[in-house]
Amino acid sequence: MNSHWLLYLFFAAGLVGIGLYALLTMRNLIKLFIGIEVIGKGVSLALLATGFAKGNILLAQSLVITFIVVEVCLVATALALIVNINRHTKSLDVRKLTQLKG
Amino acid sequence: MNGIDILLSPPVAFVLFLAAALLLYRLGRRMAPKMNKVGGKLTSYACGEDMPGTKIQFGYRTFFFVALFFTIMHVAALVLATVPSGKIVLFAALYLAVIFLSIMALVTRD
């Protein structure tokens, strides 16, 4: 069981790494947000895999469900924010945000 | 687990329906007349005038509310589908009431 757990955690860490890379290098706001989503996937995989390995799958499942509900609200708010930023700067470039005045 | 159970399990069903949708899409594309990508077919009809594109986008705002509405309803229905029996049903009713409140806030925006 323990080796399976390490395998799942390995892939979860891979997902988090991909998301971090996106957050560090991308310039498109939607791409940045996709990076955050990928990190969230990695975290929920790690959470559920730990519950699976330790025999607490129901508890892990309920935590993951709460996480998904929070994620939905986060996505809605952040995408609304992106739409508003796009309306102001006429662009999706994150570098344009440093030039905002007023 | 016998064959029909595997066939009806949600991931397999999802993949099957995805394949069916892809098949329909390909079939429709095969049957449709060939699209020629020239001239007016690529531009939106505007009587030769330059229409500002931003004004058209404004109406899309409603779609965002509709999408959020469906999302919240979906999430609430899935969460409420797992309510056990017992006294906790009262708390589930409270959950439903707050969801109703947020839905009403979405629907009755000014």
Place this chain on the structure above:
Amino acid sequence: MALDIALLVGLVLAAALAILAKDLIKAAVALAVSSLLLGIVFFRMSAPFAGVFEISVVAGLITVLFILTIALTKTDGEVQESRTALWIFPIFFIVFIAVDALVMKGLTAKIATLPAGPESGAFGDVLWKQRTFDLVGQLAVILSGVFAVLALFRKRDKDE
């Protein structure tokens, strides 16, 4: 086990595609595919409720929201991603995976985990009776999300 590994590899590849794809619609679809694979992994870990949530909510509805936003924010000039970021990615990823493989076992050995105990009962009991305050948190987050979206899309009084 081989199927699990294949699913996990596909998950990571789809996530990488979601990051690297130039077309935003393709990126959103790749994200949906990765969460579909994650949902199947959840099903195979005998967590059907989390799998259903992941597939129907994250792969379905969040993708709809993403594609809606991409349609709303169509601009003339594409955002120019830096060219170096694309070709550094494989190097970064291989280095990250190597470090991950080396360090992971040592790190997880040090972390104290909760006492393992097999649990029984239905899923609904655990979610609604043990984690009742999580549901209160869910409600708070849903309400605040709705009001945040309403505030962000508020009609302007003077301009426009």
